[in-house]
Amino acid sequence: MNYAMGFECSSAAAAAGQTVFRPETVPARTDCEVAARGDKRLLHAPSALSRRAGGRGRGRQCVCADCESRNLDSVWRSIPVLSQPQSANDEASAAGLNEEALHMCGRFFLADSDNSGELRGIIDQLNRRGVTVKTGEIFPTDTVPVLANNRNRRVVPFSMQWGYTLPDGRLLINARSETAGEKPLFQDAMRQHRCLIPATNYFEWEKRGKEKIKYAIRQADAGLLYMAGLYRVENGRAVFTILTREPAEQIRFIHDRMPVILTSNAKQDWLNLDCDAAQTLAQACENVAFCAVDVSC
Numbered sequence: 001m002n003y004a005m006g007f008e009c010s011s012a013a014a015a016a017g018q019t020v021f022r023p024e025t026v027p028a029r030t031d032c033e034v035a036a037r038g039d040k041r042l043l044h045a046p047s048a049l050s051r052r053a054g055g056r057g058r059g060r061q062c063v064c065a066d067c068e069s070r071n072l073d074s075v076w077r078s079i080p081v082l083s084q085p086q087s088a089n090d091e092a093s094a095a096g097l098n099e100e101a102l103h104m105c106g107r108f109f110l111a112d113s114d115n116s117g118e119l120r121g122i123i124d125q126l127n128r129r130g131v132t133v134k135t136g137e138i139f140p141t142d143t144v145p146v147l148a149n150n151r152n153r154r155v156v157p158f159s160m161q162w163g164y165t166l167p168d169g170r171l172l173i174n175a176r177s178e179t180a181g182e183k184p185l186f187q188d189a190m191r192q193h194r195c196l197i198p199a200t201n202y203f204e205w206e207k208r209g210k211e212k213i214k215y216a217i218r219q220a221d222a223g224l225l226y227m228a229g230l231y232r233v234e235n236g237r238a239v240f241t242i243l244t245r246e247p248a249e250q251i252r253f254i255h256d257r258m259p260v261i262l263t264s265n266a267k268q269d270w271l272n273l274d275c276d277a278a279q280t281l282a283q284a285c286e287n288v289a290f291c292a293v294d295v296s297c
Helices: 010-015 070-077 088-094 118-128 184-192 264-271 277-281
Strands: 005-007 021-023 040-044 108-110 136-138 143-149 155-162 171-176 194-199 201-208 211-219 225-234 237-245 288-292
Touching: 108 194, 118 143, 118 155, 118 194, 143 225, 143 264, 184 194, 184 225, 194 237, 194 264, 201 225, 225 264, 264 277
Parallel strands: 040 171, 155 237, 171 237
Antiparallel strands: 005 021, 108 136, 108 201, 143 155, 143 194, 194 225, 201 211, 211 288, 225 237
16 A cells, blocks of 8 residues: 555635545654764754764665655656755855744654554555665654655655755754745745654653753644654755744643644645645644653653
């Protein structure tokens, strides 16, 4: 069974009395963390992080056009490879990195034991194409399964690496959804290069004086959540960044940002490039559950 589907905007379809989800083939069954990979500092647009996480994530899968099946190659070829700006500050400024610091932690989790089989179906399709992705706790620069449009505007799984690389080597892993459409770095991606990043939950840390409490946060009414993201191609490798928003009220005490988790209809609209990005992001999920976890950061 394959993820290869077409979508209509849910608002337009509902108004016309049409089915929102229209499959074309059968769907398959943050100052949070300070992190570094080598000499790369991780950035959350519009701010830099400040704590290192050491040498995790060795042996990652490189994501390049040749890694994917031949019928997907033209997807990458159709995306202009971004040339380096004149300086690192040019792209940092375009991302809004000089604005007030707003952080979100750089961790999420993909459970191998996905009871719904939804995640397993996505990973199996990648494995059949000889592509390996990471599960378990996910860190920036890890290669993970991501849903995006192929050249025929059908939604299929891809393997992508987490984080845009800036010319000075810093890694941009988050972008503010409220302003991404206004930033030159993200404007094209908001129109053409949207993606969904599946996760079982994400992690966030609450500051209590000198102590940090780690929480696992998930979508309360779904086994698998989908975070809204943007992607681009760097040197033949697909990379993504996760969009963030103001937190849902029940987790505001933990942190002042959270990833944009999309509802069922909104996630369909997000991958339908005819749908308005800002209106779709406004349909973010508010129904989240959380629990403290006793895991070393």
